[in-house]
Each structure stands twice: as structure tokens, then as C-alpha cells.
Amino acid sequence: MWNRCSRSNESDHVSVQCKVLSDGQCARLYNAVLEVLERTGCEIFCPEAVELLKKAGCWTDGLRVRIPSHLVERAIGAAPSRVVLADRNGKRRLFLEGNNTYFGPGPTNPYFFDLQTGERRKVLKSDVYDVARLVEVLPNMDFAMSLACISDCTSGLADVHEVHAMLQNTTKPIVTWGYNAANMATIISMCETVAGSPEALQKNPFVVVYAEPTTPLRHSKEAVEILLYMSEKGLPQLYTPGVQGCATAPASMAGVLVVAAADNLAGLVINQLKREGAPYIAGGVTTNMDMKTMIHCYGSSPEFSLMHAALTDFLHYLQLPTWSTAGCADSKILDEQTAIEYTFSLHSAALSGANLVHDSGFLETGLSGSLEALVMADEIIGMSRNIVKGVRIDEESLAVDIIDKVGPGGNFLTEEHTFKNFKKEFWIPRDINRDIYRQWSDKGKTTYGDRLRARAKQMLQESVPKKLSDDVLQKLQVLVDEAEAAKV
Amino acid sequence: MELKAIYECVLTGERDQIEGVIQRALSAGCRPADIINNALIRGMDEVGRKMKEGDMFVPEVLMAANTMKIGLQAVKPLMEGEETEAPGKIAIGTVSGDLHDIGKNLVVMMLEGAGFKVIDLGVDVSKDRFLQVIEEEKPDLIGLSALLTTTMKTMGETVQAIGGKVKTMIGGAPVTEDFADEIGASGYAPDAVTAVDLAKSLIF
Structure with missing residues (x-):
């Protein structure tokens, strides 16, 4: 009998990755960030946070807070290097650690492309039902976001209604935005109701809350209160500055990274001072402002993808779970330009190894959402993942x-x-076409866009939401009604 | 019940199981002709349908065709005395100058899977060789394959030489319906599954 294995390393398998920054560059960037926080500091519009920072040893002058480097280093050390997200049933699914990359839609767009009429119109709560149901069945969408800032509800409660819609239509983890800590309390109560208890949600969280500083170096009361609230709850928080070279940051990619990281790490310091060890996901949207139109460039900027990958390298260097952006376009409709923007950004994000990557399904610089674009993003991610998985040699x-x-x-x-x-x-396409000419012409000479629309319709028809119990549904409705009553 | 199990075996390409399942069916009293017509052939019909719908892939179809062939070999010897429905005899090869035979081999497997008797002439088959086979074997149909745009010309010459002696069907990546009309072939199929349907329609 012969042992067929002649070598000790029988299976040799490495995935394909890219690295934009060397460790030496990361160290230099880190020192610049620490210097900005210590020398320039930031403005914090939340008295409770200013008080916490002052007690911990920051120099304060009204709203202005200068953070000594050791506090930043301590916060980075205290925060967990990994966060695990569960599905709605508490099964642990998304391991935000190492170079694991997960994808999902984006938030807060006011417009939406109606799948039936093709018309661009205001976004509705029913659209969020559709987004969640589609995410549920799309194999490469790993988490849900609303792809909306809905227009058909009480002003100031869109966030609550969107989570209400998502919880009922998908079991995948939810990332959500919020107006303020009061709405966040309602949202978290809804999630705790679904989980069964606050402790059950804390042990196996299926919700991540998204808040934004007001770049550069400013932190609004609403955003910081959400940071404090989530920290106290021990639930995963992500803090994501939107940084634009030439406008809210210097006209250099390194300058954008310094501002993005400084705003992010200031958030981390507050979050960890409130409760050490609170789960925190770092990242941001790093891009440039177009100097002709003044738009905040999304997928049409190659530096958008490059800087996101660089920020991911930096956050990996600090051993923090990361948040990134891809699958979004500056194009106004689903067209050839959109396909280019989606492909470059999604593949770059997958290569960078960012943990949570949001904004799939965005058009028009994040101002509108599209279901068929979401289906396209899903197929592009499928292709990308089959490249990133690498070549198995055994x-x-x-x-x-x-x-x-x-x-x-x-x-x-x-x-x-x-x-x-x-x-x-070998990857097998869903709507990317490989028919021979005759087969393609027999099936009606469809474009990729035609097939995506048909696919989105078919998937929505086939996606049957896994129902929550009547008891839970009723409790969710009570929470929404209470939030409505408080608004009057 | 037993026939259903044979049908499932073909559909999922269980090459190692098919003989055992057929033996059980025979022990249970199933007639060999029923096994062929109502289980094996029905299984391959379903495979063909699924392939066209895009629900089955080529390696899976080939596994099914192979399973079908093993099944047929197990049942055929028991058919003596009974009326066997041989759908027809087909001679097939790649035309002179063309050594590409993957597509032709697929068609052979699918035709055999559908129960046809297939004479595989292999690759680089001259016009004279085709004429000789027509003389000696009296096939119902000739199949010709070409992958190269440069051997399509030879295909035309071969079909013209065969003339009205026997019907011809052609295939291969660059070949089209229009080309078939142009050279006077009886039919064209874009893939191996369609080739089976085409063979049936040309013979019956």
C-alpha cells in the first residue's frame, strides 16, 4: 500500500487579494491621524460625550475636544477585532473578521425606479418590502439595508418604518440608519422583540446601526447620541464619515484617508469610553467631489475604489472590523455606465477584503435605488467571488x-x-448571456437590462417572506404606533 | 413504482445503480419493452426538456445518456421474440480535414441515449468513405460535423456528393440553418439535444 501524499502540505489554497498600503504607509497614516486628533481635535455637539472625554483626559474648550494619542490607542485596543452577525433566527452567519467580505444594499435614497412602470418616483414603504424580499433570495446579498428614505410616512419616522418593513420580509441581518437616539430606541426594541429578549439580541445581533459624523472633524448631537446609546446596549455600531477630496478633505488621497480615519476614530473613542468592548465597525465613504458638477462621486471615480481599499488596509492594520462601499453609480439609469461603475467598485471591494460592503442598488450618486440594479450587483458579486476564491491546487x-x-x-x-x-x-451565470446567436435571437434578442427586469419580477414573485408570529407582529405594530403617537 | 425508480436513475445519472434497479423491476414482473419505452426513453425525453430549459448542464446530460445506455444494454438481450422499436440507424463523422470531435461525440451519445443505432465513423471522414458506408450499411441518416470555418467548404462538397441517396443532418459551432439550406443538407441542429429531435423528425 502506498500513501499517495508525497508532501506534507497536501492542499495549498490562497485567495486573491489586493493591498494598497504597506504596513509602513499605514503606520505613517496612523501617526498623522493621531496628530490631527491631538493637535486640531474636533467639535462634539453632545454635552454628555464632551464630559466623558474631559474626564478621560481630553483637553476641552466648549465643543472643541482635543484627544491625546494614548486615548485613541486605548480605544483601538479595547474594541473587539471581530463582530459576528446572526440572522433573524439567531443563527450566526456573517463573521466580520479577517478578509471576509459581505455585501448589501445602501440607505436613504429619496427616489426609486418603479419595477413595473420603469418610472423614477419617490420611494415608498412598499419598496422596502420588495428590497428585503429580494435580498432574502439573492445569493450574494448577505445583509439588508432599506435602499430608501421613504416618503409615505409621518415625517421623521422613515427609519422606524423601514426597519418594520425589513424585519417582516427578510431573515438576513439588517443594517439601518436612524434620525436620532429616540427612534433608535424604538428600532432596537423592535429587534429585541423579534430576538426574544435584549440579551438574545446582544448575544447574536442581527442589526447594525449606522451613524455619520459631519465631516470634517464635527460630530452632531444626533450621531453621537446614537453612538452612546448603542454602546450602552452593547450592540454593533458603525460610524461612517462621507469624505470628499477637494471639499471636506484635502485634494489628496492621503488627506482624505486622514480625515476619514480621524472622524472614525473620534467616534470609536466616545463609543469605547461609554462602554469598553462595545462592538464597533469602522470605515467610511471616501471619494472626491467632482470639480465641474460638485457631485459627491460614487462608482465613476477610480479613486473612490482605491481609497476604500486603502482605508480597509488601514483598518485591518488597526485590527478593527471594516465597513466599505460598492455597487453604486453616478449614472442616472441602469445602463452601460452603471455596469462599469458597479463592476469596478464591487470587485475592488471584494479584493480589498472589507467586511461589510454597502450601497448595492444605488443609481444617481445614491439618490435613487433600483431593484434590477440590485439583481445585477448580485450577479457581478458572484463573478467577483469566483475570482477572489483563487485557484485550488491539490x-x-x-x-x-x-x-x-x-x-x-x-x-x-x-x-x-x-x-x-x-x-x-467554474461560475455559472444567471442572466449574463452565453447563448449562441440563434438561441439568443429565438428568445427575443433581449438586452441584459431586459433580463434583469424580468429576473427581478420573477424573484419577487417567488420570494415568500418567512412570517413572524402573530404575537411578535402585533408587538411590532404597537411599537410603531407608540413612535407615531410621540410625534404628534 | 419500479419504472419510476429507473426513470429517476436516468434523470440523475446514477450509472452505478441503474442495473440493480432494472433487475428489481424485472423480478417484480415488469416487461422489458415497458422498461425501455416507459422508463428509459421517457427519462431521456425529460433530460432533453430540462437541458433546453437550462435546468441541466452538459456533463449531467452526458451522465444521464450514459446511464440510459447501460440500462439499454441490460434490457436488450431479454427482448428476443418481442417487437423492438429501433428508431433508426445513423452514420456520423467529422468531415475531411477536421479533427474536432467533442461535439460529434456528444451527438453520438445523445443519439444512442435515445435508442438509435449509431455508426461512429470518427474524425477526418472523406466523402468516399461516407459513400462507401451508405452502400454497405444502408443508414437512414448521415450526420456531418465541422468546427472549422475552413472545413465548412468540405462539408458542402460531401453533402452534395451524397445528394439524394440518404438524408443528411449537419452541425458544429460555425454552422447555421442558412448554411444548411445553402449546401442542400436536410437539416441543422444547434446542439446535441436538438440533434436527437431533428434525427427523429428526419427519419419518421
Whole structure:
């Protein structure tokens, strides 16, 4: 009997990744961020946070807070290097650690493309139902966001209604935005109701809350109160500055990164001072302002993707879970430009190894959302993931015995090895077309956009939401009604 | 019940199981002709349908065709005395100058899976060789394959040489319906599954 393994490393498998910054560059960037926080500091519009920072040893002058470097270093050390998100049933699904990358839609767009009429109109609560139901069945959408700032509800309660819609239509983890801490309390109560208890949600969280500083170096009362609230709750918080080179940051990519990281780490210090060890996801939207139109560039800016990858390197260097952006376009409709913007940004994000990547389904610089664009993003991610998975090199995949068996001029189509491996090794398209001309023309000469619209409609029809119990549904409705009553 | 199990075996390409399942069906009293017509052939019909719908992939179809073939070999010897429905005899090869035979081999497997008797002439088959086979074997149909745009010309010459002696069907990546009309072939199929349907329609 012979042992066929002649080497100790039988399976050798590395995934494809990119690195934009060296460790030396990360160290230099880190020092610049620490210097900005210590020398320039930031403005914090929340008295409770200013008080916390002052007690911890910051220099304060009214709203202005200068943070000594050791406090930033301590916060980074105290925050967990990994966060695990569960599904609605408490099963642990998304491991935000290392280079694991998960994708989902974006938030807060006022417009939406109606799937039936093709018309661009204001976004509605029913659109969020559709987004959540689609995310539920799309294999490469790992978490839900609303893809909306809905227009058909009481002013100031869109966030609450959107979570209400998502909880009922998907079991995937939810990332949500919020107006303020009061709404956040309602949202968290809804999630605790679904989880069964506050402790159940804390142990296996399926919700992440998104808040934004007002870049550069300013932190609004609303954003900071959400940071404090989530920290106290021990639930995952993400803090995401939107930084634009030439406008809210210097006209250099490094300058954008310094501002993004400074705003992010100031948030982390507050979050960790409130409760050490609170789960925190760092990141931001890093781009440039277009100097002709003054728009905040999304996927049409190559530096958008490059700076996101660089920020991811930096946050990996600090060993913090990361948040990034991709699958979004400056194009106004789903067209050829959108496909380019989505592909570059999604593939760059996957290569960078950012943990949570949001904004799939965005058009018009994040001002409108589209279901068919979400379906396209999902297929692009499928292609990208099959590149990032790398090449498996082992005895079975080298297949020397099969090559010998088939011999010169033979074919491998009928081999058991082919039957077993073809789906595992090679990506299979869903709506990307590989028909021969005749088949394609027989099926109506459709464009990719035609097929995406048809697919989105079909998937929505087939996606049956897994219902919450009547008891839970009723409690959720009570929470929404209470929030409505408080607004009057 | 037993026939259903055979049908499922073909559909999922259980090559190692098919003989055992057929033996059980025979022990249970199933007639060989029923096994062929109502289980094996029905299984392959379903495979063909699924392939066209995009629900099955080529390696899976080939596994099913192979399973079907093993099944047929197990049942055929028991058919003596009974009326067997042989759908027809087909001679097939790649035309002179063309050594690409993957597509042709797929068509052979699918035709055999559908129960046809197939004479595989292999690759680089000259016009004279086709004419000789027509003389000696009296096939119902000739299949010709070409992958190269440069051997399409030879395909035209071969079909013209065969003339009205026997019907011809052609295929291969660059070949089209229009080209078939142009050279006077009886039919064209874009893939192996369609080739089976085409063969049936040309023979019956």
C-alpha cells in the first residue's frame, strides 16, 4: 500500500487579494491621524460625550475636544477585532473578521425606479418590502439595508418604518440608519422583540446601526447620541464619515484617508469610553467631489475604489472590523455606465477584503435605488467571488490520473471528475448571456437590462417572506404606533 | 413504482445503480419493452426538456445518456421474440480535414441515449468513405460535423456528393440553418439535444 501524499502540505489554497498600503504607509497614516486628533481635535455637539472625554483626559474648550494619542490607542485596543452577525433566527452567519467580505444594499435614497412602470418616483414603504424580499433570495446579498428614505410616512419616522418593513420580509441581518437616539430606541426594541429578549439580541445581533459624523472633524448631537446609546446596549455600531477630496478633505488621497480615519476614530473613542468592548465597525465613504458638477462621486471615480481599499488596509492594520462601499453609480439609469461603475467598485471591494460592503442598488450618486440594479450587483458579486476564491491546487484538482486516462485527443466531458467538479470550479451565470446567436435571437434578442427586469419580477414573485408570529407582529405594530403617537 | 425508480436513475445519472434497479423491476414482473419505452426513453425525453430549459448542464446530460445506455444494454438481450422499436440507424463523422470531435461525440451519445443505432465513423471522414458506408450499411441518416470555418467548404462538397441517396443532418459551432439550406443538407441542429429531435423528425 502506498500513501499517495508525497508532501506534507497536501492542499495549498490562497485567495486573491489586493493591498494598497504597506504596513509602513499605514503606520505613517496612523501617526498623522493621531496628530490631527491631538493637535486640531474636533467639535462634539453632545454635552454628555464632551464630559466623558474631559474626564478621560481630553483637553476641552466648549465643543472643541482635543484627544491625546494614548486615548485613541486605548480605544483601538479595547474594541473587539471581530463582530459576528446572526440572522433573524439567531443563527450566526456573517463573521466580520479577517478578509471576509459581505455585501448589501445602501440607505436613504429619496427616489426609486418603479419595477413595473420603469418610472423614477419617490420611494415608498412598499419598496422596502420588495428590497428585503429580494435580498432574502439573492445569493450574494448577505445583509439588508432599506435602499430608501421613504416618503409615505409621518415625517421623521422613515427609519422606524423601514426597519418594520425589513424585519417582516427578510431573515438576513439588517443594517439601518436612524434620525436620532429616540427612534433608535424604538428600532432596537423592535429587534429585541423579534430576538426574544435584549440579551438574545446582544448575544447574536442581527442589526447594525449606522451613524455619520459631519465631516470634517464635527460630530452632531444626533450621531453621537446614537453612538452612546448603542454602546450602552452593547450592540454593533458603525460610524461612517462621507469624505470628499477637494471639499471636506484635502485634494489628496492621503488627506482624505486622514480625515476619514480621524472622524472614525473620534467616534470609536466616545463609543469605547461609554462602554469598553462595545462592538464597533469602522470605515467610511471616501471619494472626491467632482470639480465641474460638485457631485459627491460614487462608482465613476477610480479613486473612490482605491481609497476604500486603502482605508480597509488601514483598518485591518488597526485590527478593527471594516465597513466599505460598492455597487453604486453616478449614472442616472441602469445602463452601460452603471455596469462599469458597479463592476469596478464591487470587485475592488471584494479584493480589498472589507467586511461589510454597502450601497448595492444605488443609481444617481445614491439618490435613487433600483431593484434590477440590485439583481445585477448580485450577479457581478458572484463573478467577483469566483475570482477572489483563487485557484485550488491539490491532488484531486491537479487530476493527473484523469489526464492520463483520457489521453491525447480525448475529451473530459464524460468524466466523473467533470460531473463532480464543473459547478464547483467554474461560475455559472444567471442572466449574463452565453447563448449562441440563434438561441439568443429565438428568445427575443433581449438586452441584459431586459433580463434583469424580468429576473427581478420573477424573484419577487417567488420570494415568500418567512412570517413572524402573530404575537411578535402585533408587538411590532404597537411599537410603531407608540413612535407615531410621540410625534404628534 | 419500479419504472419510476429507473426513470429517476436516468434523470440523475446514477450509472452505478441503474442495473440493480432494472433487475428489481424485472423480478417484480415488469416487461422489458415497458422498461425501455416507459422508463428509459421517457427519462431521456425529460433530460432533453430540462437541458433546453437550462435546468441541466452538459456533463449531467452526458451522465444521464450514459446511464440510459447501460440500462439499454441490460434490457436488450431479454427482448428476443418481442417487437423492438429501433428508431433508426445513423452514420456520423467529422468531415475531411477536421479533427474536432467533442461535439460529434456528444451527438453520438445523445443519439444512442435515445435508442438509435449509431455508426461512429470518427474524425477526418472523406466523402468516399461516407459513400462507401451508405452502400454497405444502408443508414437512414448521415450526420456531418465541422468546427472549422475552413472545413465548412468540405462539408458542402460531401453533402452534395451524397445528394439524394440518404438524408443528411449537419452541425458544429460555425454552422447555421442558412448554411444548411445553402449546401442542400436536410437539416441543422444547434446542439446535441436538438440533434436527437431533428434525427427523429428526419427519419419518421
